[in-house]
Amino acid sequence: xxxxxxxxxxxxxxxxxxxxxxxxxxxxxxxxxxxxxxxxxxxxxxxxxxxxxxxxxxxxxxxxxxxxxxxxxxxxxxxxxxxxxxxxxxxxxxxxxxxxxxxxxxxxxxxxxxxxxxxxxxxxxxxxxxxxxxxxxxxxxxxxxxxxxxxxxxxxxxxxxxxxxxxxxxxxxxxxxxxxxxxxxxxxxxxxxxxxxxxxxxxxxxxxxxxxxxxxxxxxxxxxxxxxxxxxxxxxxxxxxxxxxxxxxxxxxxxxxxxxxxxxxxxxxxxxxxxxxxxxxxxxxxxxxxxxxxxxxxxxxxxxxxxxxxxxxxxxxxxxxxxxxxxxxxxxxxxxxxxxxxxxxxxxxxxxxxxxxxxxxxxxxxxxxxxxxxxxxxxxxxxxxxxxxxxxxxxxxxxxxxxxxxx
Amino acid sequence: xxxxxxxxxxxxxxxxxxxxxxxxxxxxxxxxxxxxxxxxxxxxxxxxxxxxxxxxxxxxxxxxxxxxxxxxxxxxxxxxxxxxxxxxxxxxxxxxx
Ligand SMILES: Cc1ncc(COP(=O)(O)O)c(C=O)c1O
Numbered sequence: 001x002x003x004x005x006x007x008x009x010x011x012x013x014x015x016x017x018x019x020x021x022x023x024x025x026x027x028x029x030x031x032x033x034x035x036x037x038x039x040x041x042x043x044x045x046x047x048x049x050x051x052x053x054x055x056x057x058x059x060x061x062x063x064x065x066x067x068x069x070x071x072x073x074x075x076x077x078x079x080x081x082x083x084x085x086x087x088x089x090x091x092x093x094x095x096x097x098x099x100x101x102x103x104x105x106x107x108x109x110x111x112x113x114x115x116x117x118x119x120x121x122x123x124x125x126x127x128x129x130x131x132x133x134x135x136x137x138x139x140x141x142x143x144x145x146x147x148x149x150x151x152x153x154x155x156x157x158x159x160x161x162x163x164x165x166x167x168x169x170x171x172x173x174x175x176x177x178x179x180x181x182x183x184x185x186x187x188x189x190x191x192x193x194x195x196x197x198x199x200x201x202x203x204x205x206x207x208x209x210x211x212x213x214x215x216x217x218x219x220x221x222x223x224x225x226x227x228x229x230x231x232x233x234x235x236x237x238x239x240x241x242x243x244x245x246x247x248x249x250x251x252x253x254x255x256x257x258x259x260x261x262x263x264x265x266x267x268x269x270x271x272x273x274x275x276x277x278x279x280x281x282x283x284x285x286x287x288x289x290x291x292x293x294x295x296x297x298x299x300x301x302x303x304x305x306x307x308x309x310x311x312x313x314x315x316x317x318x319x320x321x322x323x324x325x326x327x328x329x330x331x332x333x334x335x336x337x338x339x340x341x342x343x344x345x346x347x348x349x350x351x352x353x354x355x356x357x358x359x360x361x362x363x364x365x366x367x368x369x370x371x372x373x374x375x376x377x378x379x380x381x382x383x384x385x386x387x388x389x390x391x392x393x394x395x396x397x398x399x400x401x402x403x404x405x406x407x
Numbered sequence: 408x409x410x411x412x413x414x415x416x417x418x419x420x421x422x423x424x425x426x427x428x429x430x431x432x433x434x435x436x437x438x439x440x441x442x443x444x445x446x447x448x449x450x451x452x453x454x455x456x457x458x459x460x461x462x463x464x465x466x467x468x469x470x471x472x473x474x475x476x477x478x479x480x481x482x483x484x485x486x487x488x489x490x491x492x493x494x495x496x497x498x499x500x501x502x503x504x
Contacts, residue, residue: 040440045452052423265417
């Protein structure tokens with residue numbers, strides 16, 4: 001096989017990054033090497049400006065007009081941990097969709113140990129939420145599962161927190177954010193959005209979702225490096241009502257041994273990832289220059305092309321939304337009895353087609369889709385792929401299925 | 408003859424936000440500078456602006472440009488109104504003088 005590589009694992013992390021990203025990171029290390037927000041000298045100020053520009057750009061990407069409502073964290077996982085621990089407590093009821101990633105599920109298990117009540121909102125075989133069931137569950141009119149017997153449980157208290165996987169990292173199902181936000185708002189619940197797969201590509205419109213808090217990661221659709229992400233608060237949620245998980249130095253209020261309550265320092269204890277945020281700013285700037293809507297349309301077209309080609313292959317089952325339905329550029333397949341891991345290995349070794357197998361850190365999602373515990377092969381296009389790359393990958397899958405995947 | 412006023416912030420993130428929006432503040436010569444030592448705030452940077460001086464400067468002779476301090480008070484008000492308008496949280500505005 002030639003040296004061709006077709007990277008179809010952008011849902012894990014986007015690659016390649018726009019060339020300007022690595023350049024911006026190198027320039028930060030070379031030219032603005034101070035600690036952002038810690039000193040008044042020129043190198044600290046230069047670093048602080050880069051972080052501030054990254055904050056502005058990340059807020060714009062989320063549709064948030066006040067960047068000071070956005071705090072940077074190490075990744076989406078860190079942000080989700082803060083949101084889940086800080087926005088609900090013992091005795092509160094939390095509703096979460098059954099496509100959740102472990103970045104939500106595991107902190108929720110911990111919340112349950114501490115006395116919160118967790119209800120899982122069911123999804124269909126493609127991973128789409130049933131909004132009527134969700135509404136009843138959030139309002140406390142129905143128990144989890146939604147069956148007639150359980151539905152009879154009336155008079156439960158309304159949920160305090162709703163946790164939503166905006167875009168599934170397994171099936172690519174994209175939930176109706178505005179509708180879920182309305183459901184949460186009607187019940188007086190805060191909506192915590194796991195936008196790990198969508199932030200940077202989808203329109204989040206946080207200004208129009210006052211009751212929402214959005215957790216995002218910088219290294220996927222935002223095209224930044226690993227180690228970047230954040231938590232952004234809608235205008236109706238008071239960040240001071242959400243306790244931080246880390247406390248420490250912020251370069252502010254240094255006379256006090258109490259951690260500051262104000263944003264964004266509240267959630268930014270310790271030195272920020274300056275080089276990473278320089279890269280994130282560069283990735284976001286590249287997206288703005290290219291046009292987010294155009295990039296999204298192009299990636300969705302590639303995803304539909306891939307899905308259509310895969311559906312033609314005998315024995316291949318494509319999981320997730322049907323053609324033309326609302327989705328993000330992620331899909332998973334099963335190929336009859338063929339072990340996903342051996343298919344992925346053959347795709348990599350024989351054809352240079354890179355994808356991810358297994359449970360994708362989302363066991364609940366695979367249960368929902370009927371692919372637990374075997375898992376599936378996930379293929380996720382990115383902004384630097386062409387029709388020809390997709391057709392090449394389709395040819396590779398077809399060849400592996402024909403030839404068999406044993407070594 | 409000008410004197411400097413200062414906007415102090417709780418966090419440098421707010422100072423950088425203010426720097427970015429300063430062109431529409433109506434303030435004269437707004438500039439991000441290290442916080443002067445005599446002004447208590449430790450975020451490292453603050454936003455400096457200018458107004459006519461209300462007391463004679465170092466240079467001997469000439470009378471102050473703003474003897475009643477009116478221009479300085481007005482500049483401080485412009486600063487506060489702008490900060491409120493942009494919803495930039497701040498610690499305090501130190502009027503020029
Ligand atoms: C849906 C979803 N949520 C959360 C995460 C966690 O993101 P990170 O690893 O950047 O914290 C991921 C990706 O790994 C994801 O796909």
